[in-house]
Amino acid sequence: MAELEAFRAEAAEWLDANAPQAIRSLRLHAELGGNWGGRHPLWEAPEMETWLRVCADKGWTAPTWPGEYGGGDLSNAEAKVLEQERKRLQLPEPLTGFGLSMIGPTLLRFGSEAQKQEHLPKIVRGEIRWCQGYSEPEAGSDLASLQARAERDGDDFLINGTKVWTSYGDLSDWIFALVRTNSAVKKQAGISFILIDMETPGVSVRPIKLISGKSPFCEAHFENVRVPLANVLGEIDGGWTVAKALLGHERSMIADVFGAGGGARGRRATLAEQAREVLGGTPGEPLPDALLRDRIAQNEMDMKAFHLTLQRSRDAAKAGQQPGSESSIFKVWATEANQRRTELAMQIAGPQALGWEGAGFDEAELDCTRAWLRARGNSIEGGTSEVQLNIIAKHVLGLPD
Amino acid sequence: MAELEAFRAEAAEWLDANAPQAIRSLRLHAELGGNWGGRHPLWEAPEMETWLRVCADKGWTAPTWPGEYGGGDLSNAEAKVLEQERKRLQLPEPLTGFGLSMIGPTLLRFGSEAQKQEHLPKIVRGEIRWCQGYSEPEAGSDLASLQARAERDGDDFLINGTKVWTSYGDLSDWIFALVRTNSAVKKQAGISFILIDMETPGVSVRPIKLISGKSPFCEAHFENVRVPLANVLGEIDGGWTVAKALLGHERSMIADVFGAGGGARGRRATLAEQAREVLGGTPGEPLPDALLRDRIAQNEMDMKAFHLTLQRSRDAAKAGQQPGSESSIFKVWATEANQRRTELAMQIAGPQALGWEGAGFDEAELDCTRAWLRARGNSIEGGTSEVQLNIIAKHVLGLPD
């Protein structure tokens, strides 16, 4: 413990000494939300570039990764302390994105030495921004039925197909994708996990507009895209194993996001605050609309029960117990509670909830409308609610097929 | 029209002349609910026996049945007028029961001449009380999987098996039942519809107690019960056709019962009246509990929308249109709305809803508790809600298996 406290002091000192003044307490922009790096980076503030560089030099953009790949070589406990100190000093994360959170850990687990050497340092330094290519237009919940195919051509694969729901595909440099490399075997077999430079000829990306307006999602087309065999992560035809490891990770990320109240939630009023503003009444006294009051309480209680269940799951893990099956409920419950929240916000806003833009609606009202529409997707993306319920019924409850 | 009006005058005169004074405006007992006839009849009042006799003599217990079987030979229009006049004069039905409503019409459609001659006049005169033997302990919703079997023995069948949910089996004289007569063919084929005198040796009946207390339901056991082949209605192995005709009839009867607000509903307070009594507040003003008020309104509106749909269905039929698919919703909706009603009554009654009998609870409170428990069965009996939804999905919406 003493060592850890020594590290805390050291970390705090270093952070304080190296963080540019301008980024302290920097309020992150809704669209950017931090440093995502890449070949064409977008900076929240010019000093964010400096901040990334100094942290990357120290390996503290990826504190727990091995030093040989540019990481910080810290223990998990140290990394947690570093994180605590960063937050205490109100410093933004030096780097964020799917390189650090998704493909990096996967490379560490499944990558060849050459692959690690090639990709990890660039992730650590924020030089390459990554995106994910899993879903396809025709596959939906049946992920394994994917049709994008890679055909062997000498030492290369030629890739053809389409990926959808590729978040920030238009801003990314490399994509990790699932492609079919063998159609003679049954569905899950015959899939490979492959890394593709999006500057390769034949790759094109088109943003997807949602019912709520613009979105980070893109559709990526591959037309005879030539990729070296060496870019396959894991075994050829063995990509399903790699993908599954990553998918579980994604679902718990989604639950975490909603568990924390949704990405942009922090800046929004609570339902009770919104209702007080819209409906009036005496502060501290019951809201004048008993029905809305009851539903607001229900939604708050849904969220609270969810958070307690998250905590129970974590506490059990900390206590060294086997992970309980309760984690299977996180995705479906958190996303649907969020949908109920946004629908309730619409109902509270009443006639003022019907705006799309412009005159007669304030920013909070327009945000309410967009958030409601966006939330409809929560029970679809990252595994539909139906799939989640199937999983619970089969794997937790043991109900027969 | 003039003829019909002449009949109205004639019917009114006859009813008025022949109905014993004591039965006019007779309030029917909850348990008996009218004349059910049979070998051991139970009379609401002694004069009910006279009333049955004079009506049966005229064929007006079964007004539309042919005169040769003891019926009244009236047209449907005349029968409706007769019914109107009876109600206007506040006279009870002379006879009720499954003979008139279920097996009688089925005999008229599927019976041999000998069968009609044997059974119909006794039904008309209320001499034989009938019950139904369809369901079995192991079959549930999968009616066609029934196991009661009839094995040929000369000119007889020997019947073995068990029937459940036989309403008033302990008070009935004959039972119409489905039995398997051929197990070599697929499920629906190989079933026969057979008529059994319950005084035959080997028949035993045991009442079924429900979670709500005593019930009209019974379990009927058949052990080597000898029944002549001639008692099969329709073709041997062709009983499914007969049964289906009857089943549709039963489901619409159930919907009618709930459509009319449930059997005993007329004597109960509405939810709003109950809530006013329990919760107080100023009559005419909103109830003090806005949540209960909302749910009471919702339930009233559910019932109202259901009644309007029943009316729409009938109006369309009257207008000579093909029956719409909307009738498929009656059973599931009416029974579930009734369940919601009884649960809501429980919630309104609050701590006073928890009584079973005796001190500290008044009759209305105890009735509320029993009605709630009894209503849980509404979505099971006569075709579960799940089966009803399957039927809608398949036959109305055309969704694939």
Added chain:
Amino acid sequence: MQLVLSEDQELLAKTVADFAAEHSPLARFRALRDDADPIGFSKALWREMAELGWVGIPIPEAHGGAELGLAELCVVLEPLGRCLAPEPFLSTVLLGAAALVRGGTEQQQAAWLPRVAAGEAFLALAHQEPRSRYDLQRIETRAERDGDGWRISGEKIQVLDGIVADALIVAARTSGDAADAAGITLFLVPADAGGLEVERQHRVDERGAALVTLAGVAVDAAAIVGAEGQGARLLQGVVDAATVGLCAEMLGSMQECFDRTLAYLKAREQFGVPIGSFQALKHRAAEIYIQIELARSCVMAAARAVDAGDDEAPRLVSLTKARCSDAAILVTNEGVQMHGGIGMTDEHDIGFFLKRARAAAQTFGDADFHRARWAGLGGY
């Protein structure tokens, strides 16, 4: 009251459906949106509808209409709801013209109704205000006497199709306080009146709506629709009937959304079988079907009750709006969910139904509001 379409009504329904299929596929609605059409609908198509006699349905024969009922209007509105046709039936016919039919002077009727019936003039009802929510009596806009006439000042929001209206029927307070029933008066105000400003609002469902500002707008005594101070009852009657019309449109929209979803359930395969073979989705589809059938019965009953001036009409209106609001949200939520990812994209049409359903549900009172009204009318 017969809950069945007459032969004439059946024929009308078919005519409108055929017309909608030919002239108003959903692609037209999308194009109006994508082109940022300034008024959001087609005046040419409106005139065609007028020529077919639909616009004039509730207008007396003496003023060029068909003098038919709300029941017939609902027969027209349901197929138009199916294709989300944005033409201004609600604003011009069900709110504007209806106010004149019910409360207008002979002079007002003669001046406006024939032109409305011919598809040449547009009307709008300006009753809603920033603080009124769904309460028709919460009106703060004031009309003060000014000689023989009046001067009106106030702010109105979400005035349906206010941007195209040639005249606005404005609810203003000539006496009493903000929530009083007494003291509300309706005024017919020409769109070119001095001090009147109309600004378009952009709604999630793309329907035309406007902010209306009245800065001492002068009108003469003949501008009053109905009786001075007695406007609340007239307004309630107009909005009740319009609510049923809106519900007919909602019924069409939810039926279409459901039909499209059903078709998708049958066509779309996952795990090698149509997703419509999954029992959980089947049961949910069956529940939706039930809700739509119940909503249909309510719409028919409410329209006929309003036409008959039945005492039960206000309760049936609230019954219908509560059911249609809840059903429309359920059906369209499920529509998007069952379409999966593609249902979330702007390029797929199913999302249009979701947006319209919510907007309609929160117009003229949401389900809570109408359940409370049902209870209140029932004395509890």
Added chain:
Amino acid sequence: MQLVLSEDQELLAKTVADFAAEHSPLARFRALRDDADPIGFSKALWREMAELGWVGIPIPEAHGGAELGLAELCVVLEPLGRCLAPEPFLSTVLLGAAALVRGGTEQQQAAWLPRVAAGEAFLALAHQEPRSRYDLQRIETRAERDGDGWRISGEKIQVLDGIVADALIVAARTSGDAADAAGITLFLVPADAGGLEVERQHRVDERGAALVTLAGVAVDAAAIVGAEGQGARLLQGVVDAATVGLCAEMLGSMQECFDRTLAYLKAREQFGVPIGSFQALKHRAAEIYIQIELARSCVMAAARAVDAGDDEAPRLVSLTKARCSDAAILVTNEGVQMHGGIGMTDEHDIGFFLKRARAAAQTFGDADFHRARWAGLGGY
């Protein structure tokens, strides 16, 4: 606050579960009912539970208890809820003894707590009245000064296990009006006091309850539990903690009902396959599972918050009771429905869970009541 069972708690849970399996299968509950047992539970079994130390869990060591927390008591109550064990934990321990632990004088504690811990004495709390519904402060029973002592008159209903209680803790009003918070005083009244009548009530869940009539029951000044006129707060604290205990029992019951239903879904065949293979039932089962898991987290959190005297405890209590009430009704309704016809028969056990769930849901406030309390505590 750690939402995880300690090793000791895990061991306790297992001990109770084993004990329940051996001594209290559901058949015992059925037999008690069928035999119309006059008290509805087994005093012998109660003494065994006392010997195992469970009855004395919340009682101070000085008075023969284990001086453990509500968290431990919940660990005991959950397995007992699984087998619907009707022994008087709620009445004697969570209401009666808890009131003395929290508010009793040293003398009261010494007189009663050791005997309670030993399983020899029974207590009950008489607070509910015909007009009180779920409001703890709506008390009309009056205590009037009589010399140095008091005379209590009033009527109490649904006094849990009142029929066996050796003493009742009676909430009476020493000042103020029916709904006032101030003026409520708790009195410890021996069951043999003159003017006290106790009559058994028969409830749908077969749990012991009684009507208690007090006709000028005389008690001396030393009978007051807590401070005169300050009983509301004490009563609320006691009922809050008891509510969590009730929820732990409900959690056990709903888990057992669900386990039995799941087993039935796997075993029962229709149309040639297990009904648990039907996707609609699967999804409903998954929804039930979710509700139970959430309820479990809440029970654990509320018990720990009460033990810690956390400011958030009252909100967590209401969170827990609202969730458990709703979940218990859902789970048991579905339990009966999924069992089909047999689930409706008295001879099948699943209906017992339905009855108990409803009774528990409507004890100490239903879900609506606790959502309103949550909102009120949250300042809206």
